[in-house]
Amino acid sequence: MANILVVDDELGIRDLLSEILNDEGHSVDLAENANQARIARGSSNYDLVLLDIWMPDTDGVTLLKEWASAGQLTMPVIMMSGHATIETAVEATRIGALSFLEKPITMQKLLKAVEQGLSRNASSSSSESPAAAAEGGSAPAPAASITAQSAEDSLPHSHQGFDLDRPLREARDGFEKAYFEFHLAREGGSMTRVAEKTGLERTHLYRKLRQLGVDLGRNRRG
DSSP: OOEEEEEOSOHHHHHHHHHHHHHTTOEEEEESSHHHHHHHHHHOOOSEEEEESOOSSSOHHHHHHHHHHTTOOOSOEEEEESSOOHHHHHHHHHHTOOEEEESSOOHHHHHHHHHHHHHHHHHHHHTOOHHHHHTTOOOOOOHHHHHHTSTTTTSOOTTTTOOOSSOHHHHHHHHHHHHHHHHHHHTTTOHHHHHHHHTOOHHHHHHHHHHHTOOTTTTOOO
């Protein structure tokens, strides 16, 4: 059982996510805005946080920055939004967000994202050195490090080594190329599975990959 914080200003979404996660045996705390989320994080350690981007008081990306600056980003954070842009995704991932869930959130996507987040958190915790444990232990690695330390280290990750000091169009193309290369590597070059994962029709996917200059042969299994 994991301790999870859900931060969203929409009552219906909070109730839905809470119900699903409780049914899975998790303990769930709820916050309807950034201020409540600050209070909850200040008083509890969470295994995972589901964080809405657009909230009335402070947006989720700004809150993510606050936690990172204060050394409180010690757990995987999954961002949620119905209309997040590539620029927002790049910024949040650079700060330390693990992944995104697009609204409306299906139960299947929610449970898969939560499972991945918790497994990466557990992997990071188990990798703590005996010396650190002997000295009284250390705080879990920030979410960005959790991603880097996961079993998928060998795959290209969109947030690693991403040069933001470029014109917007070039930065967007770079992000999209890294995104598709990541999924191609993870799916062994299967265009069918990549199309399903990314939500694109195969013809559109092929056209997009050619446009970005993605090497389709490099990631195919022999």
